[in-house]
Amino acid sequence: MMASATQNRPILFDLTLSCHRLGEPPDGILRCERQYARALLGRPDLSVKFCRFDKKTGQLELLSRSTAKMLISYAGNKNRHRRGLAKSVGDIVELMRSSQERRYRWFRWGIGRILRRITGNGHVNAKTIPPGTVYVLSGVAGETHDSEALFELTRQTGMAIFAICYDLIPIVHPEFIQINDVTARFRRYMELLLVHADRIACISDATRTDLVAFAQSETMPVPDLTTLLLGLEIPRRSAAGRPDIVQDLAPRSYVLCVGNINIRKNHALLYRVWRRFAAERGEQTPRLVIAGGKGWHADDVIENLLNDRLVTDHVVMIHQASDDAIAWLYENCLFTVYPSFYEGWGLPVSESLAFGRHCITSATSSMPQAGFGLATTLDPDDDEAWIAAISELIDEPQALEEQERQIEARFKRRTWDDAGAEFIEQVLSTGNDAHARPAGRSKSQST
Structure with missing residues (x-):
């Protein structure tokens, strides 16, 4: 003492x-x-x-x-x-x-x-x-x-x-x-x-x-x-049931990205990756849900995601998600992606683990530390590496299940207390x- x-x-x-x-x-x-x-x-x-x-x-x-x-x-x-x-x-x-x-x-x-x-x-x-x-x-x-x-x-x-x-x-x-x-x-x-x-x-x-x-x-x-x-303050759901804003999403049918849309967060990589998936997988492409507000230099990537006919049916953007909606999205996603170029910490990486969901994130700045050795970390400029890692978790359910078992066994949340x-x-x-x-x-x- x-x-x-x-x-x-x-x-x-x-x-x-x-x-x-x-x-x-x-x-x-x-x-x-x-x-x-x-x-x-x-x-x-x-x-x-x-x-x-x-x-x-x-x-x-x-x-x-x-x-x-x-x-x-x-x-x-x-x-x-x-x-x-x-x-x-x-x-x-x-x-x-x-x-x-x-x-x-x-x-x-x-x-x-x-x-x-x-x-x-x-x-x-x-x-x-x-x-x-x-x-x-x-x-x-x-x-x-x-x-x-x-x-x-x-x-x-x-x-x-x-x-x-x-x-x-x-x-x-x-x-x-x-x-x-x-x-x-x-x-x-x-x-x-x-x-x-x-x-x-x-x-x-x-x-x-x-x-x-x-x-x-x-x-x-x-x-x-x-x-x-x-x-780590986990968003909590205040009521049972599904928030209205996510009514069209089926549980465990989508990949989630949480964070404001801006040039540093590198949503352009996700656009390129999902465009490739849409071209190769067609209707078998899982939906990409982006939950975050519109930030600096976001217009181009948002326009591409909304107007590219090959991609638009496979992407959902939620700009004003409540804590209830964010919690539901984490709980019910397949896994999360966070390809940011640079972070001071990388809160969505840690939040994903707190909800028991695997995260694929960047191998730069603090994001490996935010992943506590339980996230997949990749070069944020390497499209092929991201395509391969995401494809593995989509195509091999047992690989995703093993990642979730590791999170459950090893992740310990640091509280604000x-x-x-x-x-x-x-x-x-x-x-x-x-x-x-x-x-x-x-x-x-x-x-």
């Missing part, structure tokens, strides 16, 4: 991403931020405060625990709420004043409720943050923070910094990034993080390798690096020398 002195070490957890994306369904990094915040809220023995970064003032604003609970439990609809609803107090006041129409009364009420909750808690400074505090950054500050102002503030207050690194896509694969200035902003954020962070937890071995390679290429210092695997406990342990042991670091001194000056 940890010493009480370590347990009582102050923690400041940043919830800026949850504020920035209030009203949007949680996915990816946002879901992780909320899960780690839940883990901290579930430990009343710890000294934890919450905050958000205000770009207008360059300050970290303290949030009450009730606000934190509201943010991490909020399951809003992005079509009913404006993006960035709680970006800053000033924005909220302005929205309240400008929302004069009767149809926005509910909106003004909601903003007022948020305003009452988040004001009056003060800002982060040397007076409000006790010595030895660990500042936890579980989102991506390059998107929601002014990186220069943020790290200057942490330097002035002398806080130790614990950050989570999910991937380095804007740096290692900028061709997969939609917005032109994202790469420059992300690169600057990572440069500052490498200088100022006491510990960076990477969500996979591949991400850790990429981070070390980037630091070395830029002759940057490498702080204490750890690996912190994510928890497991991940949360390890997260807290890593946070509490971060930069223990920070207790002796005077506020205002850089790490290079501290002893």
Whole structure:
């Protein structure tokens, strides 16, 4: 058991991403931020405060625990709420004043409720943050923070910094990034993080390798690096029966691909493979079900899948699948495919195993690790290898049954309780020398 002195070490957890994306369904990094915040809220023995970064003032604003609970439990609809609803107090006041129409009364009420909750808690400074505090950054500050102002503030207050690194896509694969200035902003954020962070937890071995390679290429210092695997939250069906959106699908008659359709996910390979199957197998071709929203550079592959007469009858696209539908699709598919070029982890690979379904995925970045030695991994550019692997599972039921037996015998799901406990342990042991670091001194000056 940890010493009480370590347990009582102050923690400041940043919830800026949850504020920035209030009203949007949680996915990816946002879901992780909320899960780690839940883990901290579930430990009343710890000294934890919450905050958000205000770009207008360059300050970290303290949030009450009730606000934190509201943010991490909020399951809003992005079509009913404006993006960035709680970006800053000033924005909220302005929205309240400008929302004069009767149809926005509910909106003004909601903003007022948020305003009452988040004001009056003060800002982060040397007076409000006790010595030895660990500042936890579980989102991506390059998107929601002014990186220069943020790290200057942490330097002035002398806080130790614990950050989570999910991937380095804007740096290692900028061709997969939609917005032109994202790469420059992300690169600057990572440069500052490498200088100022006491510990960076990477969500996979591949991400850790990429981070070390980037630091070395830029002759940057490498702080204490750890690996912190994510928890796996399995979509659960809330009711028996088949969701309406999948009524036309027969159980164990289709191959499933879960994930947004964009250029990085490599759905173009699946189009080529299924076109080949349709030409050679005709009506014996199993259906390919793609469950995911439309992302960047998806138009061409979607147009091919919908309009190619050879393929269209063998492909089903579901762009807004509920958790119930996703769970049903996993439970009833033959197996899954995930030919992405690059991932920080590869959640659909692990989800497939959690449902007892074999996955054929890419042998790149983190996906072999996400498959825990139970997935088939292939070159995402090798069409022939994918055709052969998929054909084997379609044509040889005993081979598929053996894969499923191996999954049942060997796969052990890592829960968010497991991940949360390890997260807290890593946070509490971060930069223990920070207790002796005077506020205002850089790490290079501290002893």
